[in-house]
Amino acid sequence: MTAKTTMPLSTRSYLADTLALILFFTTTGVINERWIAGMTWEQVFHARLIGGALMIPVGRPYGMWRDWVMRRATHTRASRLLWDSVALMSFQVPIYAAIIAFSGASGEGLVRGVLGAAVMMLVLGRPYGAFLNGIRRLFGLAPGGQKPMSLNE
Numbered sequence: 597m598t599a600k601t602t603m604p605l606s607t608r609s610y611l612a613d614t615l616a617l618i619l620f621f622t623t624t625g626v627i628n629e630r631w632i633a634g635m636t637w638e639q640v641f642h643a644r645l646i647g648g649a650l651m652i653p654v655g656r657p658y659g660m661w662r663d664w665v666m667r668r669a670t671h672t673r674a675s676r677l678l679w680d681s682v683a684l685m686s687f688q689v690p691i692y693a694a695i696i697a698f699s700g701a702s703g704e705g706l707v708r709g710v711l712g713a714a715v716m717m718l719v720l721g722r723p724y725g726a727f728l729n730g731i732r733r734l735f736g737l738a739p740g741g742q743k744p745m746s747l748n749e
Contacts (some may be wrong), residue, residue, distance in 0.1 A: 605737075612735040614655030616728045618648060620720075628716055633701055635710030638704075643684030644698035650691060659728065663686050663740055666725070689714050 603611075625647055628693035631638045664684035669675045692713045693706070703708050 608735045608737055609659065609732075610656045612732045612737055613659030613728065614652055615656040616649045616724075616731040617658060619731075620724050620727050621651065621688075622648065624716055624720060628709060628712045629696060629699075629701075632712035633696060633705050635696070635699070635701055635705065635709070639700045641646065643696055644702075646695050646698060647692075650695065653717070654691065658687050662725065676725070677722045680725035683716045684721040684724060685714060685717040688717055 622644055626640055629635045629636070629643050630637070635643065642682065662680070662683040665686075666679050669679035694707045695712045696713075697706055725741060732739060
């Protein structure tokens with residue numbers, strides 16, 4: 597038996613979306629916090645702890661948000677790039693700003709960190725979307741995700 601046949605669709609969707617978010621953004625968060633925002637390693641550690649804790653309840657809602665936003669994309673590369681970036685930036689930047697503020701970033705460092713995150717979200721929108729789709733495939737899910745709260749589960 598595989599995880600695909602033993603786990604309900606909602607569980608697989610939650611696990612896939614959450615795992616993808618944690619793996620991808622723990623790495624990129626460290627880069628932004630340490631070398632762009634100029635946070636100390638201790639502040640980076642606290643930010644990653646808070647970020648990791650927040651990614652657990654936020655992973656699946658972001659996956660559903662992305663699926664909803666991506667319905668506007670056409671099949672062209674430029675359209676998918678644009679809408680993946682819009683989805684990521686509009687959902688994650690406000691959360692990220694709160695994370696680094698609570699972790700000790702303030703003033704110019706906070707502004708640089710938020711602006712750095714915004715640029716990173718624009719650049720990483722499509723790569724993260726592709727990564728998310730790959731993780732979803734590993735869990736036996738369609739690349740665009742599944743309809744949330746389906747009555748047929």
